[in-house]
Amino acid sequence: MELIRKTKDNISQISALVEKNVKLQLRYKFGLVTSFTISIVSILMPLIIMGNLFQTRPQIGNWNSTNFVIYQFLAYNIFLMRDMTSIFPQQFRQEKYWKTLPALIIGPFNRLNLLLGIFLSHLIVISVPFITFFLLGLFFYPISFITAMFLIILFFIVALVLSGIGLILGIFAISNENIWRILNFLLYFVFWFSCITYPYEIFPQFIQNIINLNPLYYLFDILRLTWIQDNIIITILTYPFHFILLFLLAVLLPLIGIYIFNLIYKKYGITGY
Amino acid sequence: MKNSIIKTENLSKEFKLKGKNRVIKALNNINIEINDGEIFGLLGPNGAGKTTLIKILTTISQPTSGGACVGGYDVIKEPKKVKPLIGLMLEGELLYYRITGYDNLKFFCKIYKVPNYDQKIKAIAKEFGLNKWLNEYVGKFSSGMKMKLALARTLLLDRDILFLDEPTLGLDVKSIDMIVNKLKNLNRTIFMTSHDMNVVEKLCDRIAFIINGEILKIGEKEEIKKLSNDEVRINVTLNNHYADLRAELEQTSFIKQVTYSTPTLKFILEDRTNFNDLISILGKYDIRSISEKQPTLEELFLSLLNHNSE
Incomplete structure (x- = not known):
């Protein structure tokens, strides 16, 4: 009974946080629409360039002129998910400047609820463009229902990993802005070397070596491979490292984020205005 | 309890x-x-x-x-x-x-x-x-x-x-x-x-x-x-002889911080028990108005600081 009551309380609190965050984000709707449009612009250039390249080289790795559109539609959804890394700093900084963070911190709820609230609200906000591009992908390159559902789960796990990164960035955004800026700068390169919009095979060898060291590359790559192989078992058996890394990061990064959140917030508080 | x-x-x-x-x-x-x-x-x-x-x-x-x-x-x-x-x-x-x-x-x-x-x-x-x-x-x-x-x-x-x-x-x-x-x-x-x-x-x-x-x-x-009641801040307005009253107040032991800002003389009476003595001084002059000013919070702080340092 106690467990049921606690679960109900947690769900009620998370739903309150989600409702509030969604309303805050929808206050200026055009900002939201433009952020979705910028992601479309980001995938247009690779589509044009790769489209030309495929005329001279019909196959680059797993990709050709037929299935490359999936690469870009997935890239669009990855861009939407990538915003997880900025939504935490943005939300925390807003709360910091509005001075609402203390009211939340002394709230009688688990800090995990606060983080889940931000995570879920962003998923809700991006759900419309995400589903649109996912359906477009299914239209251009159909896959089985089971693979599509599995992909949704994979996207959710990728979102968890990115929210873990976002959480760590968010903590520094309100406690030490210098460190936040440096981490943001480094993250820019991590994303740059993660083959979101261009396939691994077109890069020169020394860049490929750098990409091989980037965990995010494997996370994004498994989404694409699952789609074009359209056979979950074969994909898992062929790329076990990708999946292990994905699940490991999905558990570790949010936990590290929460640990740092508790440590830094309590010890150093919110500084700098 | x-x-x-x-x-x-x-x-x-x-x-x-x-x-x-x-x-x-x-x-x-x-x-x-x-x-x-x-x-x-x-x-x-x-x-x-x-x-x-x-x-x-x-x-x-x-x-x-x-x-x-x-x-x-x-x-x-x-x-x-x-x-x-x-x-x-x-x-x-x-x-x-x-x-x-x-x-x-x-x-x-x-x-x-x-x-x-x-x-x-x-x-x-x-x-x-x-x-x-x-x-x-x-x-x-x-x-x-x-x-x-x-x-x-x-x-x-x-x-x-x-x-x-x-x-x-x-x-x-x-x-x-x-x-x-x-x-x-x-x-x-x-x-x-x-x-x-x-x-x-x-x-x-x-x-x-x-x-x-x-x-x-x-x-x-x-x-x-x-x-705040120990010290009393007093404002006095006179028709004439400001300088004389100011000089007299400055020489009085229980009066401190005498300042003049047209048309008012301001000073602090160190203790309420000296009030009658003050009245007898002021009685010699052509007083237009006299008022006791409530200390602001800032003045009370300053007063507290002084108490603390003594």
Whole structure:
């Protein structure tokens, strides 16, 4: 009974946080629409360039002129998910400047609820463009229902990993802005070397070596491979490292984020205005 | 005998400043004890340490040394037990400007598990004169309305111990009166800070003065008020002979700080017991008006500082 009551309380609190965050984000709707449009612009250039390249080289790795559109539609959804890394700093900084963070911190709820609230609200906000591009992908390159559902789960796990990164960035955004800026700068390169919009095979060898060291590359790559192989078992058996890394990061990064959140917030508080 | 519900023991908080080994003591060995149901006022100038103290007592910040208990629980070791007991209005509003007043109140009610919140929100909004504005974005509210909404939020949560940082800042006289009456009849333990001497005087059972992180004086309201009664600030306007009176006052032992600002002579009578002697001096002159000026909070602070250094 106690467990049921606690679960109900947690769900009620998370739903309150989600409702509030969604309303805050929808206050200026055009900002939201433009952020979705910028992601479309980001995938247009690779589509044009790769489209030309495929005329001279019909196959680059797993990709050709037929299935490359999936690469870009997935890239669009990855861009939407990538915003997880900025939504935490943005939300925390807003709360910091509005001075609402203390009211939340002394709230009688688990800090995990606060983080889940931000995570879920962003998923809700991006759900419309995400589903649109996912359906477009299914239209251009159909896959089985089971693979599509599995992909949704994979996207959710990728979102968890990115929210873990976002959480760590968010903590520094309100406690030490210098460190936040440096981490943001480094993250820019991590994303740059993660083959979101261009396939691994077109890069020169020394860049490929750098990409091989980037965990995010494997996370994004498994989404694409699952789609074009359209056979979950074969994909898992062929790329076990990708999946292990994905699940490991999905558990570790949010936990590290929460640990740092508790440590830094309590010890150093919110500084700098 | 009443239970102490808030207690601090040698509570200190230091902040490191830029540069090597530069440390500022925001709180220095604070020892206070507040009883159940008591309304306690903490007065002090900007940067005195009022908000820092509230932040530690509400588990937001940790002290450098010393300890504190709220509701019988240690704020450092048992913050999870302290949180359900406390309501906070800190550094102004703690409101989301980009959602409506109703959504703000609803959000916090859900987080704090307030039952039947819809009715309660509407009732308190009516009481605070916010009902017409409840469905507007808070960003459109005036500063006074924001303050009322913030206070309404804190009171809606129905906590046993309330920490209110400047709860009447920016409010008009009528609103202040309403809020003072509301808080007085709440039957809760209230720890509040304020610059408004009138509010503190009407509301608080006990008062403490904090300056540079140290409690200079703590006591019953009457006891504190007595401090301002020792010295009397007097303004005198004459028809003529200002210079003569000024010279005479400057030579009088129980008079200090004689200043002249057209058309008034201002001075401090060190003790009320010398009042008759003063009247006999003033009787020799053609006095147009004489008035006793109530000390401002700042003057009381200065007076306290002088007492402290003596």
